[in-house]
Amino acid sequence: GQQLNQSPQSMFIQEGEDVSMNCTSSSIFNTWLWYKQDPGEGPVLLIALYKAGELTSNGRLTAQFGITRKDSFLNISASIPSDVGIYFCAGLANAGNNRKLIWGLGTSLAVNP
Amino acid sequence: DAGITQSPRHKVTETGTPVTLRCHQTENHRYMYWYRQDPGHGLRLIHYSYGVKDTDKGEVSDGYSVSRSKTEDFLLTLESATSSQTSVYFCAITQGVGETQYFGPGTRLLVL
Secondary structure (H helix, E strand, C coil): CCCCCCEECEEEEEECCEEEEEEECCCCCCEEEEEEEEECCEEEEEEEECCCCCCEEEEEEEEEEEECCCEEEECCCCCCHHEEEEEEEEEECCCCCCCCCEEECCCEEEEEC | CCCEECCEEEEEEEECCCCCEEECCCCCCCEEEEEEEECCCCEEEEEEECCCCCCEEECCCCCEEEEECCEEEEEEEEECCCCHHHHEEEEECCCCCCEEEEEEEEEEEECC
């Protein structure tokens, strides 16, 4: 099935560093979503983007909906140990009854205190 | 909190046995989804529902069936479990603006 290209696959950083990850697609999307998953739990929504060019923040997290509608970026500033987890991007191309998200494979983030 | 519960949370079963997983929501959402999550594959959609008795297949629907006889419950059935169906299964619902999906806590299934 279709998947988004999410990179990097994994990151190991020092506490306090900034983090950037991105997702790209060959298709245009109308919605971009960023989730975080902690071990043993379901993904939790971090940020939702609905408009090309949109830049949205949630605390230390900032995400952008690419102007071409084929990509999105997530930045985490001043990382802390609780930022550890897997970050997923997801995109939606169609409306109506076909509300199926397309998912990236995730970016695994490790933070060294 | 999107009011989603999954049961059981953990299950061990044997190859060839039928298994049913339940997703329950308390907030009357129309859309419900079943995913499986495996290392290296991310989240893959099995089936989804857009209303009572209205369901459609996802990308990995073979070996699975679903039923939605009432709004609050979405059942996933493995007719004859195989070892390849060992996975973590997540239920999700669509809530609020746009297509934002909210996930349940997951069910860990081991097929021996």
